[in-house]
Amino acid sequence: MNEPFDTELSRGLKVGFSNSLSGLEFTPAMQQKVLERIAAEERRSVHPVPWFRSPRVLRPLALAAAAAAALVIAINPGIIGIGGRGTGADQGLEMSSLSMGDSTAPQNGVPSAMAPNASAPVPAPSLAPAPAMPGTAAAGEPSAEARGSYADSGLVTGAEAVVELPVVVAEKALNQGGIRSLGAPPPLRFRLEASGSGQVMVELSQSGLSAVDPGGVLTWQAAVEGVSAESRLAVSEKGRIAVSTDAKVLIFTLNGKLEQSRPLDGNVTALAWGGEESLAVAHGNLVTVLQATGIRFRVPLGNVIALSYAGDGTLAALSQQADRSSQLTLLSPEGIIRLNRPLTASASGLAFAGDGKAVVAGSQLLNREGAPLWEPPLQAEGMAALGPAAVVAWNREAAMRYDLSGRRIMYQARSGSPTAAIYAATGSTDGRYLLLSGRMDSGVMLWILNPTGSLLYHESVVEAPVDTLFRDDQLYLLFPDRIEVRDLNK
Amino acid sequence: MQEYGTKVLHLAYSYLKDRHLAEDVAQEVFIKAYRNWDSFRGESSAYTWLYRITVNLCRDKTRSAWWRRLIPTDEPRTSGAEELAPTYREDNPEEAALKGDQRNRMMNCVLKLPEAYREVVMMYYYDDLSTVEIAAITGYNENTVKTRLFRARAMLKGSLSAEGVGL
Numbered sequence: 001m002n003e004p005f006d007t008e009l010s011r012g013l014k015v016g017f018s019n020s021l022s023g024l025e026f027t028p029a030m031q032q033k034v035l036e037r038i039a040a041e042e043r044r045s046v047h048p049v050p051w052f053r054s055p056r057v058l059r060p061l062a063l064a065a066a067a068a069a070a071l072v073i074a075i076n077p078g079i080i081g082i083g084g085r086g087t088g089a090d091q092g093l094e095m096s097s098l099s100m101g102d103s104t105a106p107q108n109g110v111p112s113a114m115a116p117n118a119s120a121p122v123p124a125p126s127l128a129p130a131p132a133m134p135g136t137a138a139a140g141e142p143s144a145e146a147r148g149s150y151a152d153s154g155l156v157t158g159a160e161a162v163v164e165l166p167v168v169v170a171e172k173a174l175n176q177g178g179i180r181s182l183g184a185p186p187p188l189r190f191r192l193e194a195s196g197s198g199q200v201m202v203e204l205s206q207s208g209l210s211a212v213d214p215g216g217v218l219t220w221q222a223a224v225e226g227v228s229a230e231s232r233l234a235v236s237e238k239g240r241i242a243v244s245t246d247a248k249v250l251i252f253t254l255n256g257k258l259e260q261s262r263p264l265d266g267n268v269t270a271l272a273w274g275g276e277e278s279l280a281v282a283h284g285n286l287v288t289v290l291q292a293t294g295i296r297f298r299v300p301l302g303n304v305i306a307l308s309y310a311g312d313g314t315l316a317a318l319s320q321q322a323d324r325s326s327q328l329t330l331l332s333p334e335g336i337i338r339l340n341r342p343l344t345a346s347a348s349g350l351a352f353a354g355d356g357k358a359v360v361a362g363s364q365l366l367n368r369e370g371a372p373l374w375e376p377p378l379q380a381e382g383m384a385a386l387g388p389a390a391v392v393a394w395n396r397e398a399a400m401r402y403d404l405s406g407r408r409i410m411y412q413a414r415s416g417s418p419t420a421a422i423y424a425a426t427g428s429t430d431g432r433y434l435l436l437s438g439r440m441d442s443g444v445m446l447w448i449l450n451p452t453g454s455l456l457y458h459e460s461v462v463e464a465p466v467d468t469l470f471r472d473d474q475l476y477l478l479f480p481d482r483i484e485v486r487d488l489n490k
Numbered sequence: 491m492q493e494y495g496t497k498v499l500h501l502a503y504s505y506l507k508d509r510h511l512a513e514d515v516a517q518e519v520f521i522k523a524y525r526n527w528d529s530f531r532g533e534s535s536a537y538t539w540l541y542r543i544t545v546n547l548c549r550d551k552t553r554s555a556w557w558r559r560l561i562p563t564d565e566p567r568t569s570g571a572e573e574l575a576p577t578y579r580e581d582n583p584e585e586a587a588l589k590g591d592q593r594n595r596m597m598n599c600v601l602k603l604p605e606a607y608r609e610v611v612m613m614y615y616y617d618d619l620s621t622v623e624i625a626a627i628t629g630y631n632e633n634t635v636k637t638r639l640f641r642a643r644a645m646l647k648g649s650l651s652a653e654g655v656g657l
Contacts, residue, residue, distance in 0.1 A: 005647065009596065010615040016597035017500065017616060024509055026495025026516055034491065034520045188604060188645075229604055324510065396550070423550050439549060443629060462630065463606060464549070480606055 164416045190229050192467045192478040196237035196429075200254060201471065203483065204233045204243060211256060212483075220256035236273040242281075244268035249281055249290070262290060272307035272315070274333075280307045280315050287317055289335065297335030302327070305348055310356035314338070314368075318350040318361055328361050330368060341370045353385035354404040360385050363393065365402075374402055377409075382424070387431015390451070396421040399436050401453065411453030420445055428470035433488065435468055435475065448475065448488065456488060491520050494537055497617075498544050504612040505548035507601055515551070519543045541627045545609065552605055592655045599649040607642035610635055 191204040200219075203210045208224035226245035234242045239254035247267060251260040266284020273279055279290045282304035289296040306318040313333030320326055326347040330339040347362020358373055359366050363380035365373045376383070376393035378400060383393045390410070392401050398414040399422055413436060415422060420440040427434050431451060438445040444464045448457040465477040465484075475486040498519050502512035522543050600611055609628060613619045621639070625632040 005643070006615070009611075009646065010618070012593040012596040013600060013612070013616045016593040020594070020597060021500055021503060024496075024499060024503060024512070026491060026499050030513060030517055031491045031495065031520075034517050034524075037517070037521055038524050228602065421550060439546065462634070466604070480604055 164414060188229075188480050189478050189483070190227070190231060190466065191233040192469045192476060192483070193233050193235040193241075194469055194471055195235050195239035195254075197239070198471045200235065200239040201469070201476070202233065202235050202241050203478065204231060209241065209243060209252065209256065222252060222256045222258070224250060230267070232268055232271040234271040234273050234279070236276050238276055240273070240276060242271050242273065242279050244271060244281070247283065249279070251279065264288065270304055270307040270317075272309050274309040274313055274315065278309075278313070278333075280309065280317075282307055282317065287315075287331075289315070299331065299335055299337070301329055306350035308350045308352055308359075310352040312356060314352075314356070316350055316352065316359055316361075318347060320346075320348075326362060328359065328366070328370065330359070339368065339370050349382060349384065351385040353388075353391050355388050358391075358404060360391055365391055365393075373404075374407075376400055376402070384425050384427055386427035386434055387429065387451075390427075390431055392425045392427060392434055394422050394425045394436070396423070398422070399425055399434075401434065401449075401451070410451065411449075413447070413449060413453065415445075426468050426470075433470050433475070435470070437464065437468075439464070446477075448486075457486065459486075494540050495520070497537070498540055501541060501544050501612070501617070502548055504601070504608065504616070505545075505552060505605065511551065515544065515547050518547055522547070538623060538627060541613075545627055549605075595653045595655050596646075596650060599646055599653060599655075602649070603642060603645060607638050607645065610638045611642045611646070614639055 189203055189205045192201065193204075194201045199213070201212050203212065204224075204227060206227060207221075208227060209222045211219045211221075213219055224243060224245060226248070227243070228245075232242075232244040236242075240259075241252040241254075241256075243250050243252070247264050249260075249262045249264060249268060249271070250258060251262070253259050262281075264281060264283040265286070268281055268283045270282035271279065274289070277291055278296060281288050281290060282301075285300050285302055286298055287301050287304055287307070288298045301317050302319040302321065304317045304319045308316045310316070315331040315333075317329045317331065318326060319329065321342075324346055326343040326345070328339065328341055328343055328347075328350075329337060332338055343361055343364055345363055347364065349360065349362055351360045352358070353360050353365070357367065359368065360383045363376075363383050365383060367373050374391070378393065378395050378398055380393040381395045383391055386392045386401060389404050390401055391404065392399055394400070398412055400412045401410040402408070403410050415438055417440065420438045422436055422438045424437040425434060426437075433456070434449045436447045436449070438447070440460070443460050443462045445460050446458060447455060450456055461477070463479060465479055467478040469476040469478070473487065473489040475488060477484045477486070495516060499512055499516040502515040502519075503509065506512050506515065519540060523540060600608060603611060610624055613624045613627065614621070619627070621632050621635045624630075624635045628635070630638075
């Protein structure tokens with residue numbers, strides 16, 4: 001820090017923050033709350049662990065169950081076994097957010113749980129992970145031991161399968177063979193979307209829009225002024241592109257030609273295409289539905305943070321209230337409010353599921369009348385639609401796939417290490433792939449599962465992608481300075 | 491808690507840009523620290539350890555798919571002619587007001603940086619941590635920290651210039 005710029009930046013931040021954050025202090029009341037919560041947890045700790053937080057040490061009864069389950073698996077490959085428990089380093093920490101100063105943290109990039117193990121069991125055929133992608137071994141590709149570590153024992157809880165997600169140490173994953181880096185270094189990349197057909201993939205970056213075909217070839221670029229990390233991007237089924245910049249929405253054709261520029265009141269906070277003709281825009285305190293002929297309707301719904309269209313033209317809007325509670329609104333294609341109800345928990349994600357009959361709002365699954373359809377048996381932090389007929393609910397410790405038509409949990413996946421916490425789940429539109437993202441001390445874990453819960457692929461990356469996208473059998477990872485592709489067929 | 495609470499709170503705010511969420515996270519940090527005190531072996535300072543817990547908790551929040559759809563609305567307060575700390579006091583009141591305005595714009599530019607860059611800028615310039623300490627807290631290697639600082643500087647110079655703030 002030796003330039004005048006550095007000195008002034010440091011001084012400016014210190015003075016600016018101390019002024020603007022005046023009053024934001026860790027008060028005695030907060031300290032008291034912390035102490036009360038600790039006391040409450042200590043009282044609770046004498047009670048048994050809930051069923052979905054199974055003890056980390058296998059007891060004889062569990063071993064017997066595991067043996068029985070292995071037999072079941074052998075005759076029924078559709079049931080998945082729980083993975084082997086981590087050893088050594090895995091046992092050290094209860095909470096995943098801790099690592100500094102922890103002697104159980106990985107040393108020299110190799111956690112003891114992942115150390116070479118000549119006696120590592122061979123995975124059962126139904127659990128065999130996808131073959132290694134060429135040239136990725138040094139890029140965080142799991143070692144043979146790591147791949148085998150989740151398949152060495154089995155345990156079945158009722159009809160529901162349990163999958164343990166292995167963890168590996170993050171290593172630099174740049175410029176490795178088999179991982180294609182598309183495009184040049186900066187500008188910063190913000191969003192990645194694709195048309196329904198997958199023929200057009202559009203990337204929004206600091207300099208504007210870029211389209212790449214599924215093979216990764218850049219087909220066109222369009223400069224867009226005023227793009228920021230808060231800009232929104234939506235691509236229609238056939239490839240019409242809407243992008244927001246402050247208080248404006250720009251619509252581009254499939255070929256990158258600017259079709260419309262619509263100034264709107266207030267910052268745009270959400271965009272959604274309804275077929276090819278309707279574009280819903282949340283801006284200011286309004287939701288406006290634009291059509292080629294002009295404004296179809298405009299409804300004041302407050303601070304809308306997410307929009308989603310169902311196939312029949314019903315528009316769902318999720319708004320955040322001043323008290324941080326959430327409100328779900330369903331609008332008919334004509335703009336008539338069909339449902340307007342508060343949610344029981346604060347939410348920010350929104351999608352239709354189950355062929356449009358169900359709505360996923362935050363961690364809740366509701367029907368169109370607002371009645372709950374499923375209460376996950378875990379304290380869900382989020383839920384996402386997974387293809388037309390399933391949803392996935394997750395929290396830091398586990399994720400569950402729920403089949404809407406069969407009304408049953410298909411599988412439960414849990415992190416194989418207490419130092420890895422699941423923080424997001426993303427499904428492919430056809431429901432064939434589920435991407436679970438987890439954080440661990442040394443980076444980010446990515447796990448990809450198929451509809452039956454088989455682990456297809458896993459790796460660790462140094463930083464979290466800012467956006468992800470499934471297209472056919474490829475997973476695109478958007479990082480601030482690059483796009484990487486994982487071919488799930490290899 | 492008394493010693494580090496406010497620092498942890500401010501760090502959480504720099505990630506979340508929301509006072510209420512930052513308060514929640516700060517409380518969670520101390521609960522986790524209490525639960526895991528046994529695992530803290532003094533290989534780093536308690537401050538660095540708490541920072542790391544804070545960073546991880548904030549990342550959990552900001553990396554969730556639903557968080558990305560949120561636009562935090564809690565803009566930092568712009569206090570106009572700020573009361574400058576004595577060491578930074580300008581002699582000329584007009585100049586002080588101008589500086590105050592510039593610093594508010596500067597702060598807004600920093601808060602608008604993507605998280606990967608904002609976090610290293612905050613730790614380096616606001617908390618005066620070294621690149622080695624930042625690497626230990628964030629889990630990046632030191633070269634990554636340096637690269638991000640370099641890029642963040644370039645981005646800030648661009649955005650500050652666009653805002654009419656000359657440094």
